[in-house]
Amino acid sequence: MEKKLKIAIQKSGRLNEDSIKILKEAGIEFQNGLNKLKAEAVNFPLEVFFLRDDDIPQYVEDGVADIGIVGENVFIEKNKQVKIVDRLGFGKCRLSIAIPKNQKYKGLSDLEGKRIATSYSTVLSKYLKKNKISAEIHEISGSVEIAPGIGLADAICDLVSSGSTLFTNGLKEVEVILKSEAVLIANNNLSKEQQAILEKLLFRISSVKKAKSNKYILLNAPNKNLDAICKILPGMKSPTILPLADKGWSSVHSVVNENDFWDIIEKLKNKGAEGILVVPIEKMIL
Numbered sequence: 511m512e513k514k515l516k517i518a519i520q521k522s523g524r525l526n527e528d529s530i531k532i533l534k535e536a537g538i539e540f541q542n543g544l545n546k547l548k549a550e551a552v553n554f555p556l557e558v559f560f561l562r563d564d565d566i567p568q569y570v571e572d573g574v575a576d577i578g579i580v581g582e583n584v585f586i587e588k589n590k591q592v593k594i595v596d597r598l599g600f601g602k603c604r605l606s607i608a609i610p611k612n613q614k615y616k617g618l619s620d621l622e623g624k625r626i627a628t629s630y631s632t633v634l635s636k637y638l639k640k641n642k643i644s645a646e647i648h649e650i651s652g653s654v655e656i657a658p659g660i661g662l663a664d665a666i667c668d669l670v671s672s673g674s675t676l677f678t679n680g681l682k683e684v685e686v687i688l689k690s691e692a693v694l695i696a697n698n699n700l701s702k703e704q705q706a707i708l709e710k711l712l713f714r715i716s717s718v719k720k721a722k723s724n725k726y727i728l729l730n731a732p733n734k735n736l737d738a739i740c741k742i743l744p745g746m747k748s749p750t751i752l753p754l755a756d757k758g759w760s761s762v763h764s765v766v767n768e769n770d771f772w773d774i775i776e777k778l779k780n781k782g783a784e785g786i787l788v789v790p791i792e793k794m795i796l
């Protein structure tokens with residue numbers, strides 16, 4: 511029987527949907543529903559285990575799963591013998607220290623001797639030690655943001671994304687300890703066969719990521735400005751140019767990166783480009 515790679519992803523929670531999505535976008539299809547403990551891909555040698563995110567680093571270290579998707583914050587907190595093989599660009603957040611909003615804050619030394627509630631005690635204690643602050647860490651597993659309000663702590667250390675949880679609990683963010691996103695972790699002792707499947711998966715994921723950050727652009731350009739317009743649009747090799755029925759005009763096709771996107775559109779318009787169409791790219795293989 512063909513060897514399979516086992517991947518652990520979060521069973522339910524913030525990373526579940528995007529983890530499944532990235533596998534599907536990589537062209538991997540699943541036969542049975544994705545709401546069980548285990549699912550098998552029908553067109554790729556991959557088996558998916560659904561677990562609590564906290565347990566994933568341990569399972570990957572033990573080789574129960576070969577690879578897994580977790581928040582980098584969990585990877586760091588659990589400190590297991592596994593390695594990060596890719597960063598996935600979703601589940602972005604930061605681990606921050608927050609205090610009641612009406613309290614003055616001049617710097618880390620204000621936390622000296624204070625009680626800080628967190629579910630991330632390993633990361634927090636390392637951070638405090640590095641900065642030579644001694645504070646009391648109260649490890650709690652959920653609803654950390656209510657701790658100051660009920661008098662359990664003076665400050666909290668928790669994940670923040672939009673900041674609205676801090677806001678509604680009357681807290682303000684004063685220090686960012688780390689920035690996190692979902693990462694793909696792998697066991698350190700994969701067999702050659704498993705490594706080869708992982709390489710295939712990583713290649714597919716990178717094509718999906720590249721495609722997402724790039725757009726296909728089509729526009730009509732006056733021939734007299736074609737040179738200038740081609741300089742603005744580098745494309746993968748060079749832009750494709752097709753003559754239009756209307757003499758003196760051409761259709762130009764290229765690929766642009768999302769980061770430079772608006773800047774490029776602006777420049778194109780200044781050079782007389784018209785009828786600009788921008789379309790998403792599904793996969794991009796270079």
Ligand code: PRT
Pocket residue numbers: 520521522523524525561562563564580581582583584601602603668669670671672673674675676690691692
């Ligand atoms: O059941 P299981 O143990 O698997 O799930 P969980 O409850 O431990 O984790 P879950 O689903 O909440 O989060 C999984 C991962 O998502 C985390 O480890 C992070 O890597 C990532 N992530 C991204 C976040 C957030 N953003 C986030 N905002 N995890 C948690 N939060 C929480 C935060 O703890 C706080 O309560 O959301 C609240 C703050 O959000 P804002 O938007 O109000 O700032």
Ligand code: ZN
Pocket residue numbers: 562563564
């Ligand atoms: Zn968890």
